[in-house]
Amino acid sequence: MNTLMRVIAYAVIIFIAAPLVIVVPMSLSTASSLQFPPPGYWLGYYASYFSDPGWLRPTWNSIVIASATTVLTMILVVPAAFALVRHKFWGKGVANLMLMMPMAVPHIVMAVGYYSVFGQMRLVHTHLGVILAHTCLSVPITFLVLSANLKGFDRTLERAARSLGASPLQTFGHVTLPILRPGLLISALFAFIQSFDETVVAIFISGRDAETLPRKMFDSIRQEADPVIAVISSLLFLIVAIALIAPHVVSALRGRFTTKGQEKALIAQ
Amino acid sequence: MSSYLSLKGINKSYGDFVALDDVNLEIKKGEFVTFLGPSGSGKTTTLMIIAGFEKATRGEVEIEGLSLAGLDPQDRNIGIVFQNYALFPHKSAVENVYFPLQMRKVKRKEGMRRAEEMLELVGLKGFSHRHPKELSGGQQQRVALARALVFGPDLLLLDEPLGALDKNLREQMQIEIKRIQKKLGVTTIFVTHDQTEAMSMSDRIVIFSQGSIQQADAPLEIYHRPKTQFVADFIGESNLLAGKVVDAASGTLSSPVLGDCTYSGDHQPAVENGQDVTIVLRPENLRISRDPIEGRMNGKMKIETIVNYGDNALVIGLSGGVPIRVRVLGADVVILSEGDECCFSWDEDAIFLVAE
Numbered sequence: 283m284n285t286l287m288r289v290i291a292y293a294v295i296i297f298i299a300a301p302l303v304i305v306v307p308m309s310l311s312t313a314s315s316l317q318f319p320p321p322g323y324w325l326g327y328y329a330s331y332f333s334d335p336g337w338l339r340p341t342w343n344s345i346v347i348a349s350a351t352t353v354l355t356m357i358l359v360v361p362a363a364f365a366l367v368r369h370k371f372w373g374k375g376v377a378n379l380m381l382m383m384p385m386a387v388p389h390i391v392m393a394v395g396y397y398s399v400f401g402q403m404r405l406v407h408t409h410l411g412v413i414l415a416h417t418c419l420s421v422p423i424t425f426l427v428l429s430a431n432l433k434g435f436d437r438t439l440e441r442a443a444r445s446l447g448a449s450p451l452q453t454f455g456h457v458t459l460p461i462l463r464p465g466l467l468i469s470a471l472f473a474f475i476q477s478f479d480e481t482v483v484a485i486f487i488s489g490r491d492a493e494t495l496p497r498k499m500f501d502s503i504r505q506e507a508d509p510v511i512a513v514i515s516s517l518l519f520l521i522v523a524i525a526l527i528a529p530h531v532v533s534a535l536r537g538r539f540t541t542k543g544q545e546k547a548l549i550a551q
Numbered sequence: 552m553s554s555y556l557s558l559k560g561i562n563k564s565y566g567d568f569v570a571l572d573d574v575n576l577e578i579k580k581g582e583f584v585t586f587l588g589p590s591g592s593g594k595t596t597t598l599m600i601i602a603g604f605e606k607a608t609r610g611e612v613e614i615e616g617l618s619l620a621g622l623d624p625q626d627r628n629i630g631i632v633f634q635n636y637a638l639f640p641h642k643s644a645v646e647n648v649y650f651p652l653q654m655r656k657v658k659r660k661e662g663m664r665r666a667e668e669m670l671e672l673v674g675l676k677g678f679s680h681r682h683p684k685e686l687s688g689g690q691q692q693r694v695a696l697a698r699a700l701v702f703g704p705d706l707l708l709l710d711e712p713l714g715a716l717d718k719n720l721r722e723q724m725q726i727e728i729k730r731i732q733k734k735l736g737v738t739t740i741f742v743t744h745d746q747t748e749a750m751s752m753s754d755r756i757v758i759f760s761q762g763s764i765q766q767a768d769a770p771l772e773i774y775h776r777p778k779t780q781f782v783a784d785f786i787g788e789s790n791l792l793a794g795k796v797v798d799a800a801s802g803t804l805s806s807p808v809l810g811d812c813t814y815s816g817d818h819q820p821a822v823e824n825g826q827d828v829t830i831v832l833r834p835e836n837l838r839i840s841r842d843p844i845e846g847r848m849n850g851k852m853k854i855e856t857i858v859n860y861g862d863n864a865l866v867i868g869l870s871g872g873v874p875i876r877v878r879v880l881g882a883d884v885v886i887l888s889e890g891d892e893c894c895f896s897w898d899e900d901a902i903f904l905v906a907e
Contacts, residue, residue, distance in 0.1 A: 441604055442637035444624040446698065447654035456650070460641045 309512035340498035351477035385422035407489030431465030561610035588759030630699030645679035814902035836901035
């Protein structure tokens, strides 16, 4: 039974992880279209990705749109999270529901909506249009992450700061913000990823001018299955892997110092 | 009594619920006053009104005759130690203590020096660069105290600060807080629901119940001369018995349980002949014996339960259906057993009347 369970577990892991890993050898392949296993290895497609404006422009578009989306989302979500977590007011339930809406409504439905409304407003095929749409899609997850952080925040700390002579603004700057910083960074990261990764709405409204990387990849795979797609996938995979592992490495290094400090504190007692 | 802090007619209500009902109190400069009461009695609400975090519905808080009404918490110059210490987790001990000085625009070098000095005063020399999570509960408590004192507050408020500590550490911190408070001479209000803590630390105890002050007196005064039945019951252990004054001038009363007896006239509340009163008898002022003791007043009871504490024991008996609690020394209890008929006796000094 135990062996069987183990076999199943490994099968599931391989099934889930294989598509992630398989793009790496494919990106180094000499084949002229996506093909596994690769007939030979070279770095030619990496070179063509970094030299082809047809790929670099959508990459840049995606970075700009995701960054702007992150900023706009945070501007909207931070005050909203504070208001909804800390205050009671009329219509709070409805406000909460509205914030969560984009998560429930299928993206394709929203994409069609944006296509027709933004079309009339001349926002289709513009960066601004994509940024506005992506912001709407990023709000729910960003809000969820941030409000969870805010709920765990001990407000006595703010009272303590006030009693020690800090104005409400100083309290926010010296106490609330620094303590919430990790939560803010994580929720901002979620907004960025949400936008960078978004394909459906981008296909509908980004057009040629504001073409994002996922959209370009989708077009490319339909037309020619260009192995550069494997290059991009590998690079994204690498970036995400680093982003996921880095905090653990940092906290492990920090943890070593902290444990030493705590030992000393115990000895000193 | 020249008063430093005055609470004048403070009322606080939340909708229909009255949290504080006409609280009046005068506190002298340098005094250590404890607010004692069960939870929900209004002591913490009063503290938060003084600190400026809650607004009184009616009434005034004054320091040296000046109303605090228009002042925000940050402008009141009041140091507070919170129940969970509320240390800033992202700052080291010394940065926590420096914070109030930073807010008062003290230069960093000068401020850090003063913060270090204050940490030394609370006995945390050499711990200044630890973060709160690297400090034990008692050490965090000391940092919180240093932080609340470093800027020379006009008033120090302590909101059940010892609740989270274990017994030994708590006793140690009681002595520490008292020592530091005396050294700095800062007027202090200490909130607790632990009466031994209140007894051992305070110049004066203020007893709260259901949103109003029951009594504000020195600890021994509170213990020996409770003004209300609530105080008598809440502070220490008491036998509370119904009685009626027979003759106030000579100090005689009658009681269904105690019979006719006399009481000493000192420090008793003003009572009239025929008035119903509550008789307070502390268990440690009663003695137990097989036969009536001459020269003392005696009652009879049947022993129901004996609870042994090692060095002493609590004997609970029934006299005319009313429970009587007697505290006896450990050595005396061996002659007694449950079910025995015995006598309990008292002096006329032991009786205290509460007129209600």
